[in-house]
Amino acid sequence: MKYIESISDDVYFNLALEEYIFNNLKDDTYFMLWKNYNSIVLGKHQNVFEEINIKAIEQNNIKVARRNTGGGTVFHDRGNLNYSVITDYDKSTFIDYNQFIIPVINALNSIGVKAEKRRTSDIAIDGKKISGSAQTIKGNRALHHGTLLFDADLTMLHDLLKTTEGKIESKSVKSVRSIVTNIKDHLRDEINIDEFQRLLINTMFSGNAGKYEINEEQIKTIQELAENKYSKWEWNFGVSPDFSYEKESEILCDKINVKLFVKKGVITNCNVHGNNIPCNDLQEHITDSRYSYINILNKLKDISSLKNMKNLNYEELADCFF
C-alpha cells in the first residue's frame, strides 16, 4: 500500500487527483489523505438543488463539487480530514465496507478515540457520526473514501445544507441527515488536525508509510481534469436529475405561488400566480435561466414593470423561487 498526501486544499483539485489515481495507478493499493477549504461535496447522482441552501452557498462563495461516488451531501472544511482507498475489486464478491472502515476504526481506537461502526458505512462515537463513506466500482478497481470530522465548523455545515418550505420532486439519491460530532471533543490530549493526521498515518502504516509523490507532469494532468470537469457548472449543477419545484410564499401582503420545472440546472418552465405582481413578465424573464439565486435576483432587477412597485424587496421576491 502506498501513501499519497494531497498538496492542495482545493476540492476540485483533490477530486481530480482521486480520479487520476483511480484511472491510472493500478499497480498497488493507494491510501490518500486530503483536506478541503470550505466546500460542499455531493454524491454523484444527487440533485444539487434539493441538497444545498443555494442562497447561503452563493452569498458565501462556497465551492460546490460533485464527486464520483454514491451517497449524500457533506460539508468539508479544513477541520475535516478525508481518506481515500483505491484498490483492486473482485467482481465475484459483494460490496464490502468493513475492509476499509475497520482499519480506520482500529487506528482511531489506538489513539484513544472510542469510535465504532454504525449502519453500513459510518463511524460514530456514542452514536454520533464522525465519519461517512461511499464508493465507486469500475471494472476491477474500487474507490472507497470517507470523511473524518475532526474539528469541523458544525454550524456552517448545518447552515449550508438545504432547508426550504418549497416542495421538490425528482428521481434523485437523497441524503440522510445524521447527528454529528467532532473527534477533537472526544480526545484526552489536545491535538490539532495535522497532529491527528500524522498519528493516523503512523498507526495505519505501523510507522512505515511508503509515500508516493505526484510529479509535475501528473499535477498538470490533474489540474486539467479539475478545470475541465470538477470545477464546471455543467458537472456540479447541470448533471442533476430533472425536477419540479413548488412554493407558496407571501409578497406585498399577497400570496404568490411559484411552480418551476428544472432540466439540467436550467428553468425550462416557470408558472407564477399572484395578484399584486406582473406574473407574465416574471415568467418570461425567468424561463431559460440557470436556477441560481444570484442569477434570478439579477433577472428580477431587470424587469421594468417591477421597478415602479413601491416597497418591493427584490430579495424577498427571489426567495419565493427557492
Add this chain to the structure above:
Amino acid sequence: MKKIITMPKLSANMESGLLVALCKQAGDEIKKGDVLFEVETEKVVSEIESDENGRLVTLYYKEGDNVKVDEIIAEIEIV
C-alpha cells in the same frame, strides 16, 4: 443471438438498486467494456460494463427507476 442484462446483486443485503444513469440507448452499438449503465446501492456507484460486442436492442427501464435484483434491464443482440 440475444443476451439479457439484469440488475446485479452487488451486496449481500441488496434487494434492489437505483438505475442512476443509462449510458447507452436502444439502437446503440456496444463494444466489450463499454459502460451500459450505472447502479447505485448503499452509497456505491457501480458501472456495469458489457461483456459482449453487439447492439442494444431494448431498454426496459428509465433513469431513476428502482429495479429489483435479477430483473431484466436491457437486451443486447450479440454480433
